Amino acid sequence: MVELSAPQLDTVFHALGDATRRRMLSELAQGERTVGQLAEPFAISLAAASKHIKTLEGAGLIAREVRGRTHICRLDPGPLASAHQWLGVYQRFWTERLDVLEGLLRQEDGQPASKTTGEKP
Template identity: 55%
Template sequence: MVKHLAAQLDYVFQALADPTRRAMLGNLAKQALSVGELAAPFDMSLAAASKHIKLLERAGLIERTVQGRTHLCHLNAMPMHAGMEWIRHYEQFWTSRLDALAALLHAEDTANTQSARQKPRRRDK
């Protein structure tokens, strides 16, 4: 079961890694599209677009229904949830690191401000 989930997560991240596939998903977020409509905005052959679509299907991000000769693609955003959960697990790590950096920068700013106030001013003759 864990291996299956890891493989599915790999497919999702692989699918999301490509800007063309992300754009396809963005278009599907607005409405269901045929394979031709999904491929139309991109400067590529229908065969190349079909490879992108198949990878999105393997990741579970697209579901395809057939209506006569038309293949209609629908967005399925649920697999992205696993990716969000994986990233959220590491959010604690980055949040604590960023909080420590913010505290360090604040302390440095405070020290610089105090140092500037304590320096005697030179008077010109």
């Protein structure tokens, strides 16, 4: 898997920063869609949908193919995989921190013996 450069990651996260574009990607995860099909669930014009699609295309998240007068879009998961890999560093960071916290809480829960014997901690 090729790691994305900082400008490429910026473009991917910018594209993912909009709820409409994220929903379009969710639709494309189910299979190819036309621009009209992608615009349908939203109260937006085809022109507005096309702008969102161009942003997703620019980030490399989708590919568009012209078949006659119909524009067919499909998901390209490569940049998502690279973004996920980048986010994985932070997932490991927080997982390690939460594991330490869990250990401390378990250790604290294991010390109530002083309360049952009447001793003060």
